[in-house]
Amino acid sequence: MEFEQTFINFLLRHQEKYNRTYNFLILMDALISAAKHIQHYYLTGALKGNLGYANLINVQGEDVMQMDQIAHEIAIHYLKTTERVIRAVSEEADDIISLNEDTGRYFIYFDPLDGSSNVSHGLPVGFLFGIAKRNLEGPEDYHLRAGRDYIAAGMFVIPTGTFTIALKDAGTWRFHIDETMNYVKPIQMALPEDKKSWELSFNSANRNTYSEKVQKWIVANEQKYAFRYLGALAGDFHRILSNGGMFMYPAIVNHPNPKKNRPDGKLRLMYEAAVVAFMCKEAGGDAVNEKGIPILDIEPEKHHQRTALYVGSKPLVDEIAAVLRSQ
Ligand code: AHM
Ligand code: MG
Numbered sequence: 387m388e389f390e391q392t393f394i395n396f397l398l399r400h401q402e403k404y405n406r407t408y409n410f411l412i413l414m415d416a417l418i419s420a421a422k423h424i425q426h427y428y429l430t431g432a433l434k435g436n437l438g439y440a441n442l443i444n445v446q447g448e449d450v451m452q453m454d455q456i457a458h459e460i461a462i463h464y465l466k467t468t469e470r471v472i473r474a475v476s477e478e479a480d481d482i483i484s485l486n487e488d489t490g491r492y493f494i495y496f497d498p499l500d501g502s503s504n505v506s507h508g509l510p511v512g513f514l515f516g517i518a519k520r521n522l523e524g525p526e527d528y529h530l531r532a533g534r535d536y537i538a539a540g541m542f543v544i545p546t547g548t549f550t551i552a553l554k555d556a557g558t559w560r561f562h563i564d565e566t567m568n569y570v571k572p573i574q575m576a577l578p579e580d581k582k583s584w585e586l587s588f589n590s591a592n593r594n595t596y597s598e599k600v601q602k603w604i605v606a607n608e609q610k611y612a613f614r615y616l617g618a619l620a621g622d623f624h625r626i627l628s629n630g631g632m633f634m635y636p637a638i639v640n641h642p643n644p645k646k647n648r649p650d651g652k653l654r655l656m657y658e659a660a661v662v663a664f665m666c667k668e669a670g671g672d673a674v675n676e677k678g679i680p681i682l683d684i685e686p687e688k689h690h691q692r693t694a695l696y697v698g699s700k701p702l703v704d705e706i707a708a709v710l711r712s713q
Pocket of ligand 2: 658
């Protein structure tokens, strides 16, 4: 029998090596518990009728809670128990959630169940999170943090049992769930330099709605790479992190119905784009927005702010960034 190192052991050693407190461990333990709990509901959801849409009535005549609301409730429950979270931003809550304003140590920005179009099929979705720390040097002003100020960011791909986390200046690591429901076997992720495995990932149905220069770049480059699209950022980015290439969700500026344009893209900055950008950067890649500006440099103005996203292997992101910055 072979036993692998668990995530908690990995993290303990990390904290010990860098002389850190145990506070972050408490937070991560809560996130792991939440992810397992969400995964359990997801796996049994079709049986319980939880994978439908909100406001559906089940056979007993009760309201069925939508899976993403269940995931949100679970995450908030575990975050509360840590007593270490100052404020949380969740895709599933309109307002910023105040938890431990005075004694908390971390800000967390999360999407408890991203990729909603996959939910009713039981196909992979993501639990994505970014973590920043309070100002320990002086008074805290509670401002929303840019990605470069995150201390960690990660994603659980549910229900596949994979978990990827990036720790500031300490790399991006992938874990797999074992038969005892522990995340084990840290594998450091580094985007491959060899272009052979590179993939492009974007919603091809939208291609005519992108800016002319992005459309031109796609036409000139798409045949060089394989194309994959699951429609759930965590799953699509998971592949890019292993195989290299680029995931993009460009701005929609040429929709035949101008009301459907999305000049700021679709994805959310704080708990989707900045999370994958942080993981990608720690694995040697990069990420930019529609102006070619690094995603990690964007100072959020609103907690649910959207952004266009180009994330993946550095040479490809550099290439598209030059196109995006050109007139
Ligand atoms: P959601 O938060 O409503 O689930 O939307 C986010 C998801 C991402 O996971 C995914 O990359 C993208 O939306 C897919 O959008 P589209 O269906 O337009 O391709
Ligand atoms: Mg989402």
